[in-house]
Amino acid sequence: MGNALPVTSNSYAFDQFQPEYQKQEVERLKRKTNILAAVDQAAWQQADLTPHSRVLDLGCGSGSVTQRLAQAAYLGKVIGADISDQLIQKATSEYQGSNLKFEKADAYKLSFPDNYFDLVHARFLFQHLQRPLNALQEIYRVLKPGGRLCVIDVDDHWFTLYPEPASIQPFRQQILSLQQQKGGDPFIGRKLFSYLHTARFLSVQNRIRILSTDDYGTDRLISLLSFGAPYYKDNPEFVETAQQARTDVYETMKTARMWVSLGVFTATGQKAEQ
Numbered sequence: 001m002g003n004a005l006p007v008t009s010n011s012y013a014f015d016q017f018q019p020e021y022q023k024q025e026v027e028r029l030k031r032k033t034n035i036l037a038a039v040d041q042a043a044w045q046q047a048d049l050t051p052h053s054r055v056l057d058l059g060c061g062s063g064s065v066t067q068r069l070a071q072a073a074y075l076g077k078v079i080g081a082d083i084s085d086q087l088i089q090k091a092t093s094e095y096q097g098s099n100l101k102f103e104k105a106d107a108y109k110l111s112f113p114d115n116y117f118d119l120v121h122a123r124f125l126f127q128h129l130q131r132p133l134n135a136l137q138e139i140y141r142v143l144k145p146g147g148r149l150c151v152i153d154v155d156d157h158w159f160t161l162y163p164e165p166a167s168i169q170p171f172r173q174q175i176l177s178l179q180q181q182k183g184g185d186p187f188i189g190r191k192l193f194s195y196l197h198t199a200r201f202l203s204v205q206n207r208i209r210i211l212s213t214d215d216y217g218t219d220r221l222i223s224l225l226s227f228g229a230p231y232y233k234d235n236p237e238f239v240e241t242a243q244q245a246r247t248d249v250y251e252t253m254k255t256a257r258m259w260v261s262l263g264v265f266t267a268t269g270q271k272a273e274q
Helices: 019-035 037-046 064-072 085-094 132-142 168-181 189-198 218-222 236-255
Strands: 054-058 077-082 100-104 117-123 143-162 202-212 259-270
Touching (some): 019 037, 037 064, 037 143, 037 202, 037 259, 054 064, 054 132, 064 077, 064 117, 077 085, 117 132, 132 143, 132 189, 143 168, 143 189, 168 236, 189 259, 218 236, 218 259
Parallel strands (some): 054 077, 054 117, 077 100
Antiparallel strands (some): 143 259, 202 259
8 A cells, every 4th residue: 555765765666666557556546545535534633634734745645635635724735745756746747736736755854844844644654664763753853843743554464354265365475575575564553653652752642443344345445455566566476476366356256245344543643842
């Protein structure tokens, strides 16, 4: 799921995807924005987003969520930032607004001044960061005193489906291994509470919302999955495993009543007042 930073520092590098998967990924990111709209709204409420907020959407990806943030902070200013040149170009060409702009940025070395933002928002970014605490230090720096951080992410242990095709477990084992080898953390959700405290944030909360077939439908939840497409280019031996898992899931959905659930974590914290 997600956003891009340098290959040496994270597990997701959009600009290095194969071209056919880049298009699929942009569509998946937009689909995710639509499906998770209620989750985002609840997270923004937890983070005290206001119409006057100056917001950094860090790891903005396709920009679809950034645009919605700009609509919510219509009297403020919203900057969508990502390390991917291609995603910034796509977002800039597709989304415009008087209070909205996109620019390239590195989560470990932000170009913004100290004490600048009311809110930093990072959605499905931290699962890909090799150095999450370094990123949190930079976020803390650019937040105003009393400013808020909102991190939305997942944890693989909170994903389940049944009936489960036999190909799912080999696929999950391989994709978890690949993500970790590239510096990502598929179990980031449970760690956010501790990480934010370590980074000196106050009033830290980490809430989990379970999304399931009952509320969203099996088709819609399965459509959130990339089935490992970000790793196809550098791992040709993985492609067959991933595509077999995808085929088997959709075939099982045709013949059985499949139930799916996943957990989305929302961690918020506040920079100390000065």
